Amino acid sequence: MAELKNDRLLRALLRQPVDATPVWMMRQAGRYLPEYRASRTKAGDFMGLCTNPEAACEVTMQPLDRYPSLDAAILFSDILTIPDAMGLGLYFETGEGPKFRKTVRNAADVQALKVINTAKDLTYVTDAVSTIRRELNGRVPLIGFSGSPWTLATYMIEGGSSKDHRRCKAMAFNQPEVMHELLSVLADSVIDYLNAQILAGAQAVQIFDTWGGALSYAAYQEFSLAYMQRIVNGLIKEHEGRRVPVILFTKGGGQWLELMANTGCDALGLDWTTEIGSARQRVGSQVALQGNMDPTMLYASPDRIRQEVSSILAGYGSGAGHIFNLGHGITPEVDPAHAGAFIESVHELSAKYHTK
Amino acid sequence: MAELKNDRLLRALLRQPVDATPVWMMRQAGRYLPEYRASRTKAGDFMGLCTNPEAACEVTMQPLDRYPSLDAAILFSDILTIPDAMGLGLYFETGEGPKFRKTVRNAADVQALKVINTAKDLTYVTDAVSTIRRELNGRVPLIGFSGSPWTLATYMIEGGSSKDHRRCKAMAFNQPEVMHELLSVLADSVIDYLNAQILAGAQAVQIFDTWGGALSYAAYQEFSLAYMQRIVNGLIKEHEGRRVPVILFTKGGGQWLELMANTGCDALGLDWTTEIGSARQRVGSQVALQGNMDPTMLYASPDRIRQEVSSILAGYGSGAGHIFNLGHGITPEVDPAHAGAFIESVHELSAKYHTK
Numbered sequence: 001m002a003e004l005k006n007d008r009l010l011r012a013l014l015r016q017p018v019d020a021t022p023v024w025m026m027r028q029a030g031r032y033l034p035e036y037r038a039s040r041t042k043a044g045d046f047m048g049l050c051t052n053p054e055a056a057c058e059v060t061m062q063p064l065d066r067y068p069s070l071d072a073a074i075l076f077s078d079i080l081t082i083p084d085a086m087g088l089g090l091y092f093e094t095g096e097g098p099k100f101r102k103t104v105r106n107a108a109d110v111q112a113l114k115v116i117n118t119a120k121d122l123t124y125v126t127d128a129v130s131t132i133r134r135e136l137n138g139r140v141p142l143i144g145f146s147g148s149p150w151t152l153a154t155y156m157i158e159g160g161s162s163k164d165h166r167r168c169k170a171m172a173f174n175q176p177e178v179m180h181e182l183l184s185v186l187a188d189s190v191i192d193y194l195n196a197q198i199l200a201g202a203q204a205v206q207i208f209d210t211w212g213g214a215l216s217y218a219a220y221q222e223f224s225l226a227y228m229q230r231i232v233n234g235l236i237k238e239h240e241g242r243r244v245p246v247i248l249f250t251k252g253g254g255q256w257l258e259l260m261a262n263t264g265c266d267a268l269g270l271d272w273t274t275e276i277g278s279a280r281q282r283v284g285s286q287v288a289l290q291g292n293m294d295p296t297m298l299y300a301s302p303d304r305i306r307q308e309v310s311s312i313l314a315g316y317g318s319g320a321g322h323i324f325n326l327g328h329g330i331t332p333e334v335d336p337a338h339a340g341a342f343i344e345s346v347h348e349l350s351a352k353y354h355t356k
Numbered sequence: 357m358a359e360l361k362n363d364r365l366l367r368a369l370l371r372q373p374v375d376a377t378p379v380w381m382m383r384q385a386g387r388y389l390p391e392y393r394a395s396r397t398k399a400g401d402f403m404g405l406c407t408n409p410e411a412a413c414e415v416t417m418q419p420l421d422r423y424p425s426l427d428a429a430i431l432f433s434d435i436l437t438i439p440d441a442m443g444l445g446l447y448f449e450t451g452e453g454p455k456f457r458k459t460v461r462n463a464a465d466v467q468a469l470k471v472i473n474t475a476k477d478l479t480y481v482t483d484a485v486s487t488i489r490r491e492l493n494g495r496v497p498l499i500g501f502s503g504s505p506w507t508l509a510t511y512m513i514e515g516g517s518s519k520d521h522r523r524c525k526a527m528a529f530n531q532p533e534v535m536h537e538l539l540s541v542l543a544d545s546v547i548d549y550l551n552a553q554i555l556a557g558a559q560a561v562q563i564f565d566t567w568g569g570a571l572s573y574a575a576y577q578e579f580s581l582a583y584m585q586r587i588v589n590g591l592i593k594e595h596e597g598r599r600v601p602v603i604l605f606t607k608g609g610g611q612w613l614e615l616m617a618n619t620g621c622d623a624l625g626l627d628w629t630t631e632i633g634s635a636r637q638r639v640g641s642q643v644a645l646q647g648n649m650d651p652t653m654l655y656a657s658p659d660r661i662r663q664e665v666s667s668i669l670a671g672y673g674s675g676a677g678h679i680f681n682l683g684h685g686i687t688p689e690v691d692p693a694h695a696g697a698f699i700e701s702v703h704e705l706s707a708k709y710h711t712k
Contacts, residue, residue, distance in 0.1 A: 164687065166652055173656035173664075216650050216683075217631035218667070254611045255629060273611060275573040294572050296522055300529035308529075311574070327572075331520065 001201065001240060002138030009072045009141050013204055013245035013267045013288050015321040021313065021350035022071035023343055027329030028063040029076045033336055035062045046092055050077050053127035060132050064140065066336065067343045072140050073132060075197065077125055079147035079208055082189050083156045085121040086113045099160040105167070106175070110182045116189055118196035125193070126200040133201035144202025146194050148209035149186035150224035153179070165214055172223050179223065187227040191234035198236045198244050206247040206269065207231060213252020220256060229263045247290055251328060261286040272327030277315040289316065290323040293342070298334040302341035309345045318353045357557065357596060358494030365428045365497050369560055369601035369623045369644050371677040377669065377706035378427035379699055383685030384419040385432045389692055391418045402448055406433050409483040416488050420496065422692065423699045428496050429488060431553065433481055435503035435564055438545050439512045441477040442469045455516040461523070462531070466538045472545055474552035481549070482556040489557035500558025502550050504565035505542035506580035509535070521570055528579050535579065543583040547590035554592045554600050562603040562625065563587060569608020576612060585619045603646055607684060617642040628683030633671040645672065646679040649698070654690040658697035665701045674709045
């Protein structure tokens, strides 16, 4: 593999000194980019992009080509590849988000899930990882990712997106043993999936716990955090002679940072409701912090965006351990020039906080 | 006015001793009740219920008649009555939530808003309050309510519900002076509105800040909390010889309880993501705490519901200052028997935490 030319992200994730705060954006390869929309049209649909390693590589590279200051690439894929491979039949209806042809509602449904092996059943993902690594040629590190077991379970049980996760929570509350069996199968699959991404070339991994924040404190620990803990324990710690940092991101999890930091992960993703300065006071000696501008701020003027970046940088303060990002994915209607203003301002305004 | 026979709610809101933890449910007069659905059909639609004081009184009383252990009535109304009276034209489309015919997008739109006077422009609300008080005849206290200025503004700017409040936030970020003008007008209207409810007979008031939790820490203080502070300052403190307690409820505001408690309100509403024991440690010497069972728990079995009630009661611990509630409104598909199990279990299981 080519030597890594820009290792700001990996250094910051391990709280090592850097010359400027690294920056990337969740969903940076996405619909706000006209070049992405063209690739998607060419591929036919979203899953067509995900399942074709060359196409996934092409869209992964697009934001890097447009914004030379980006410090990381993230694998272009969907969070629901695992349940799809388990036999649930993922499909997308325009404007409605992801859906499954089959759902999981009871113990028999859990038993019927195919036990998957990433190397055999999700080759398109590991092929995309190695294709992207080759194409990156050491330019920036590549982040791999997975949904958290709880987040995957919500879609598998509801059959798609849901406002209140009623069916999923009812299973957790009424049939906890069935829910634990499902989460256990998912946690093992996620370990295998992320380790396969690491072996194929992912240099850091993020676990997206998009729906952990919909749980109570007790239910979060029992149904989401416990399984992320199992994943952190089961991941390959080092590859290609470097530590492979793990980022946990529970959207809406700002009240539980201490619990998350205690899993032994390397970094926490923060959404924008958490003040990054107080998050650093709470857990900054244990983990790096990633985030956390409100993605909606990208609808503001470039001047206002710069002001917000400045304020978040000041909130974190001096020294290593901050990776700049949005507090959630960038949305389709954002003007790409505003995303550019965001990315450029991070390097420019952060240099003074670093002495390397 | 008839003397109050059950003052548990008012006492608990002021952290005075009670014999059992009082309980009520947000949206307790609602679609999960067949008698409510019948009244609504009779009234034609939802606004037909809100604008007819006799009908509003009828549905307000329904949960009290079904569940004799409920310790409070809450005015049946909509949170968007104020913007409607300001001239925006509220209407409801089936399955789509509230909508406005006109929206507020710039300074001229704010200027064009009708300056309202509750006594003249929202008589149906104060008439409903006095009708309900007469009908209650001292059985339990009546809670009045309003949306918070920020929450009202989100609907007025977006024209209805919204996933990410993009337009509203863009106005806050790009035209803060226009947003502050709008919030200022709304805060004054809410003060007038809640004071009119108090004078008509509301014995406690709750401010529903449903969307404050969508803001960053800084933006929450600037655009939501500052205006709730102004409202707390402007409310009538005492009526009918009793203090009129004020409850602030910011959904998703668990990280900001200290700020909310410092407004001088009497109680904070908690959603279910906050652990009530740690909330009590943080702000329990300043304010009472209301909440906070996940409303989705009502889809679990009555036994599981009792177990959850028991765990929340234990989390709060001994002594006054807890009002049991859900962490958000009860949803239409809940079995009324499960709501009953919830309500009954609160009195039964809480007696041991009180020594009065």
